[in-house]
Amino acid sequence: MKILITISHLMTGGAQTFVIRLASALAKHHTVYVYNCNFFPIADNTLVDRFPDNVKVISFFPPSSPNLLNQALTKLERLIAKTGKKVKIREKLRKLHFQFILKQIKVDLINSHLYHADKFVVENIQVSTPVVVTDHGDYKYVIEQQLSDRSSTQKIFNRINGIVVLSEDNATAIAPYATSNLPIKKIYNGVALPQPQKTISGREKLKIPKDALVFGMVARGIQEKGWAELIQAFQQVLHATQREAHLILVGDSEYLRNLKASLNDMADKIHFVGYSADPNDWIECFDVGVLPTYFDGESLPYSIIEYLSFGKPAIATEIGGIPEMMIHNAQTAGFTIKTQAGKANVSSIAHAMLQYINNPALLNQHSQIAQQAFEKFNIENCVKSYELFFQQVLVHHRTSPDQK
Template identity: 75%
Template sequence: MTGGAQTFVIRLASGLAKNHSVYVYNCNFFPITDNSLVDRFPDTVEVISFFPPSSRTLLNRALSKVERWTSKIGRKIKFREDLRKLHFNYILKKLNIDLVNSHLYHADNFVVETLEKASIPIIVTDHGDYKYVIEQQLSDRSSTEKIFNRINGIVVLSEDNATAISRYVANHLPIKKIYNGVAQPQTVQYPVSGREKLKIPKDALVFGMVARGIPEKGWLELIQAFEQVMHTTQQAAHLILVGDSEYLQNLKASIASKAATVHFVGYSSDPNYWIECFDVGVLPTYFDGESLPYSIIEYLSFGKPAIATDMGGIPEMIKHNDQTAGFIINCQAGKADVSSLADAMLAYINNPSLREEHSQIAKQAFDKFNIENCIKSYELFFQEALNKQH
C-alpha cells in the first residue's frame, strides 16, 4: 500500500539524481505491482527488482513448494531469501554502489543481513516504524540491535522520532533529524475543480482528509465528528475523504444514507487536486507508527489549517515559532476524541478570521519542509558516513 514512506523515496531519489547516480532497489522478492508508483520516478532513477513480472507466479510457486518440502523433512532451506541476497550483492558490485539508504524495517533488516560483513556504509531512514515494531513486539530486540550495531547512521523525521529511537540505539550511532521534503505545489488550472466535480456550493466550508485506508488513521472518528457538526450548525459544510481500501469501501456502504455531504473519492495519484479545494485539512490518526505524515505537509503547502491528533511529530509539524497552524486534539481510549474533533471543526465554521489566521501560519510552517534543504541535508549526512568509512 502506498504511503508517506514510499512517496518520500520517490522525491528523495528524484532530488538526489540531479547530482548523483541513484538506483531504487525493491527488496521484496517479486516486482512492485503498482505501476503508477514506479511511473512516478524520473528517467534518471532506475527501479530494480529481482524478477520480471512475467516469471514471478510460476517461480514463486515452484520455490515455495521446494521450501515446504525441505521444511517437512526437517531441513528448511530459504531459497528465495538466499536468491534475493545474491542478487542484491550482485547489483551493488555491478553498479559500484558507494552507500545504501534503506527505508522501513523489513528493508533495513534485509540490507543488514545481506551486508553484515561488508564495508559499504548503510544509512537507515526511520519513518516511525522502529517504535511501532519494538513496542508492538513485532520483532525481538536482538533483531533491531543487530541492525543498529551494523548501520552507519540513522535519519529521523521529528523530535518525537529522535526521542523514541535514542532509547534503543547505541550512543556511537549518528542520529540526524531531517524533515521530509516537499516541493512547493505549482498552480494547476484543472478543467473541472474538485468542488465542481462534487457539486459543492462555493459558500460551503470543505473539510478534507488524505491518508492510507486503514482504520487507525481515524476515518470513522472524523465522520462521527462531522455528523455532530452538521447537527449543530446551519453553515453548509462538506467532507472529502481521499483514500481507498476494503475498509473504506465498507465504511462508505455503512453511511450511504447520510452521504450527501460526505464524499468518498477513492485513491488519487494527484492528491493536490483535492487538497486544493479543502478549506481545512484533517488527520485524526491514532496509528502507533505515526511519525511525519505526508498529508499534514501537503495541507501546509497549500496554506490549509490542520486539525490533527498529537501523534508522532504532528505537533511540531504545524508550528511556526510559537504559533500553531491549526488544532491539536488528544486521543481518548486510544482513539481520536470525537467531541474535540467536532469542537475544532465548529471553531473554524464559527470564526472565519481564525481560519484565515491559521492559513497564514500554515504557509510559514511549511518552510521547514523545503525539498531542496532536505536533499542537501541527506547529501551531507551521506558524505559524513563515507568520510568516516574511508
Template identity: 30%
Template sequence: MRIVFVTETLVTGGAETFVLRVASALQVRGVQVSICVLRPDKIDPALVTALAPNVTLIQLGMPTIYMLCSRFDGLLYLLGSSFSIVRSLQAHCLKQYLAARGATVVHSNLLASDLVVADVAETLSIPWITTIHGDYLAIEDTGNSRAMRLQDFTRAVHKIENSVSHVVCITDRQISMVQRVFPRIASENRFSKIYNGYPNREQQWRRSMPEVIARVPDDAFVIGMVGRGRREKGWDALISAFRKLDLPNAWLILVGDGDYLTEVRQIVDDDRIIFAGNVADPLRYIARFDVGCMISRIPSESLPTVVIEYLLLNKPVVATDVGEVRNMIDGSGDDPAGLLVKLGECDEMSAEVSIALKRLSSDKALFETLRANTAKALQKFDMDKCLDSYLTLYRAPRSASVRDDEVDRSIC
C-alpha cells in the same frame, strides 16, 4: 557518487513517497540514483510515475517466487525460527546489484529493508544510512512482527547496529528510541534528525478539478482527509464528527482506499460525503479542501506526509496529537497552523474533532490566522534543506571500491 535507495515496497505511504521524492530530487541535482524494491508484488506504477518517473527502478526477484517463499517463511515463523528465505533471496539479489552498479552509498528505509541491507553492506564494504520510519516504534511495542516474519525486535536492531553507518530520525520520539535501542550509535553520535523534504510543484494541483468532486458547490465549507483506508486512520471518528456538525453547507471529501473504507462506503448514506478512492495526485483533491484532517488513532505515527501537503496548499489542519504532528503544524512555537485533538477512543476523538471543525467554520478570524501560519510551518520541510543534509551524510562515508562503469538495470 552513486546512491542506491532500498525500500520494501512502493505503495501509498509516508516512507515510500519519501523515497520517490528524494530520489527524484537528487537526480535533478545530477546525482546518480536508483531504487531497489524488495517486494516486486507491492509496487504502484501510477505512484512511481507521478513522483519519480525518470529514476531507475529495480525489482529484486519475481512476484511468484516471492509469494512462494513467503509461505515457507510463514511456516518457519510459526515454528519459532528467525530464518527468512525471502530475506536471504533479497540479500542475494541486492548484493549482485550493488556490486554491479558500483554503489558508493546505500540508503535504506523501513525495518525490513534494513535487515536485508545489514546482510549485504558489510560484506561489500559499502557504507549505508537508514531513515527511521513509524514501523520501528510499532514493532518495538510488540517485540515481534508476524507480517515481517520477525521473531525478536531487540535481536534485529542489534544486527542493524553492527553495520549501519548513520541513523536518521524524523521525530523527537525516534531520537529517544535510537538512544534506547542503538546505544553504541548514540554514544558515537552517529544519528541525526532530518525532516522529510517536499518539493513545491505548483503544477501538481493547478490542473483541472477531479470529476468526482466537481459537484461540490463553490461556496461550500469543505472538510477533507487523505490517508490509507485502515480503520486506525480515524475515518470513523471524522465521519461521526462531520455528522455532529449539522452544517448544511459543509461537505466531506475522503481520499483513500482499502477494505475498511469499502465497507464504510456501503453503509454511509449522505450525499455530502464523497469517497474519492485511492489517487496518485492527492494535491488536486486537497486544493478543494478548506480544512485538512489527519485523525489517526495510531500511537506510532511519525511524520505524516499528508500534513505537509495540507500546509503546502495553505489548509488549516485538524490532527491527532501523535508523533511529530505538534511540531509540524507549529511554525515558530507561537504560530500554530492548526488545531490538535487528543488520541483516545473513537467517541472521544469524534467529539473533539467536531468542536474543532465547528470553530473553524464559524470563527473566520481564527481560520484566516491558522491559514496564514501554514507558510511558516511549511519551511521545515523544504526539499533543498533536506537534500543538503543527506548529501552531507552521503559524502562523509566512502566506499572501499567504486567502479566507473554503470549498470542501469539488473535482474536476479
C-alpha cells in the same frame, strides 16, 4: 556520489512517496539506484512508474509478474517441506540477488528505508559500504509491538554508519539503541511547493458551492487513520450548524468501501473519492485538512505536509511528530487533539471543526501560519541536508581506523 536507496516494498505509503521524491531530487546531481526488496510483491507498478528515467529501480521479483514467481517459490518450498527439510528459498535467492547487485553497481553509500529493509541490508551486506538508515517511525512501532527482539534491533544499530530521524519523537524512540558514536540527524521529509492546477477543481466535480466549508482527509485506507472517528465528528457538526459543510475523503480499501456503504444517506455531504495518484488535486479544494490518526507507527505523515503546502490548517491527533510539524514560532497551524482509549476523540474533532465554521477569521489566521510552517518541509532544504549528511558519513567512514 553513487547512492543505493533500499526500501521494504513499493506499495502506497508515506515512506514510499518520500523515496520517490528523494531519489528524483538526488538523481539531478548523483547516480541513484533504488532496490525494492519486494517483501510484499504486488502486480501494481503504479509507484515504480513514478520514478524518473535517470533512477534505476531494481527488484528481486520481476515487475512484469511478481506474484507468479512468488507463488512458484511458495509451491517449491512446500514440496521440499514434505521431504522433511526446511529451506527458505526466497530468502536465499533474495540474499544472493542483493549481494550480486552490490558487486555490480559498487555504490558509495546505501540509504535504507523501513525496518525490514534495514534488517535485510545489515544481515546480507558483505562489503564495508556505509549504510545510513532513515527511520520513518517504524522502529518505535516495531519496538512497542514487540515485532522484533532487542538483540535484532541492536545488530542494525551496531552496523549502520548514520541514521536520519524525522522528528524528536523518532529520536527518543531510537535513543536506547543508538551507540555513542553513531551520527544522528533530524531531517524533515520534503515536498515541492504545489503548482496551480488548470483542471476542473474538486469542488466543481462534486458540485460543492463556493461558499461551503470543505474539510478533507488524505490517508491510507486503514482503520487506524481515524476515518470512522472523523465521519462521526462531521455528523455531529452537521447537526450543530446551519452553514453548509462538506467532507472529502481521499483513499481506497475494502475498509473504506464498507464504510461508504454504511453511509449511503450522506452521499450529498460526505464524498468518498477513492485513491488519487496526485491528491493535490483534492487538497487544493479543502479549507481544512484532517488526520485523526491513532496508527502506532505514525511519524511524520505526508498528509499534514501536503495540507501545509497549500496553506491549509490541520486538525490532527497529538501523536508522532505531528505537533512539531504544525508549529511555527510557537503558533499552531490548526488544532492538535488528544486520543481517548487509544482512538481519536470524536468530540474534540467536532469542536475544532465548529471553531472554523463559526470563526472565519481564525481560519484565515491559521491558514497563514500553515504557509509559514511548511517552510521546514521544502524539498530543496531536505535534499541539501541529506547530501551534507551523506558526505559527513562518507568522510567519517573513510577516515576511521577500520578503513585505513
